[in-house]
Amino acid sequence: MSLRLSCFLLTFALLGCGGLAAQNRVRTETIPPPAAPASPQPKREAPADAGPAVAPARPNPRAVNPPAGSPLEIIADLSRLPPPVARMRARILEAARSGDLTKVVSVMQSNETMPVFSRGADMNPTTYWKGSYPDSDGIEILAIMIEVLESPFVHVDAGTPQEMYVWPYFARTSLQALSPAQKVELFRIVTGSDYKEMQEVGTYMFYRLGIGPDGTWHFFVAGD
Numbered sequence: 634m635s636l637r638l639s640c641f642l643l644t645f646a647l648l649g650c651g652g653l654a655a656q657n658r659v660r661t662e663t664i665p666p667p668a669a670p671a672s673p674q675p676k677r678e679a680p681a682d683a684g685p686a687v688a689p690a691r692p693n694p695r696a697v698n699p700p701a702g703s704p705l706e707i708i709a710d711l712s713r714l715p716p717p718v719a720r721m722r723a724r725i726l727e728a729a730r731s732g733d734l735t736k737v738v739s740v741m742q743s744n745e746t747m748p749v750f751s752r753g754a755d756m757n758p759t760t761y762w763k764g765s766y767p768d769s770d771g772i773e774i775l776a777i778m779i780e781v782l783e784s785p786f787v788h789v790d791a792g793t794p795q796e797m798y799v800w801p802y803f804a805r806t807s808l809q810a811l812s813p814a815q816k817v818e819l820f821r822i823v824t825g826s827d828y829k830e831m832q833e834v835g836t837y838m839f840y841r842l843g844i845g846p847d848g849t850w851h852f853f854v855a856g857d
Contacts, residue, residue, distance in 0.1 A: 704810070707802045709785040717848025718798050725842075725850065726782055729775040734759045737775065741850065749852035778853065780822050781842050797843045797851065804841035808832060 711719065724743075728736035738758050741748050747758075755761040763771035784801035799805060803819055808831055811819065819828065823839050831838050843851045 704807075705787045705789065705802070705805050707785050707787060707806070714798060715846050715848075718844045718846060721844050721848045721850055722782055726779060729778045729782075732772055732775060734762060734771050734775070737778070744850055748850045749854050752854065752856055777822070777840050778842070781840055781853075784818060784822065796846055798846070800842045801837075803837040803839075806837070808835070808837060 711722075714722065721740075724740050725737065728740050741750070741758060750758045751761050759771065762774040765771070766773040781800045784803075786798055786800045787802045787805045788797075789799055789805055790796045801818075801822060803811075803822075806815075808819075808828075816828075823831070827839060838856060840853065840855045842853045845851055
């Protein structure tokens with residue numbers, strides 16, 4: 634065999650082995666088809682009868698009445714009195730400061746009915762007061778009336794037929810809850826012995842005065 638043919642055959646054999654080796658090294662992979670796009674989620678809609686969304690309303694503390702059993706507000710600001718109440722209070726004070734019992738009785742008689750002034754069956758305020766305070770011929774009751782009406786007050790039973798402005802506020806306040814300053818106000822009206830007796834009973838027992846929101850004077854009487 635010639636040298637050229639031998640070289641050709643050797644080259645061909647080497648190329649053939651290399652091609653087979655190359656084929657043996659090829660790795661085959663399965664390529665998955667592209668995933669289908671996700672279908673869009675349906676949009677959640679409000680019911681047809683639903684109104685616009687609003688934030689829950691905050692309770693207005695000024696618009697709600699205090700819960701039952703809570704202490705009444707003690708009021709010293711006379712400008713908070715309804716005009717009819719303020720006028721009646723002023724008329725009573727003017728008559729009491731005159732020192733004339735009959736002038737106070739005239740104010741009482743200006744009502745449709747006589748204000749309650751006694752726990753008994755007394756019919757004449759002047760006679761009753763003179764009998765209760767004989768040493769001053771009844772004038773002492775006028776000083777008490779002034780002290781009562783010049784003290785702070787409370788507004789009770791609002792919105793009911795019993796609605797009233799009541800002086801002094803002690804008539805609707807626990808004596809055990811009084812501060813030292815409030816006790817000073819109390820002792821302008823009652824004595825120490827009166828206060829001791831009231832503590833035993835558990836309530837204010839001296840004079841109180843009530844005027845309705847329409848200006849009607851309802852009572853000026855002692856007791857509970």
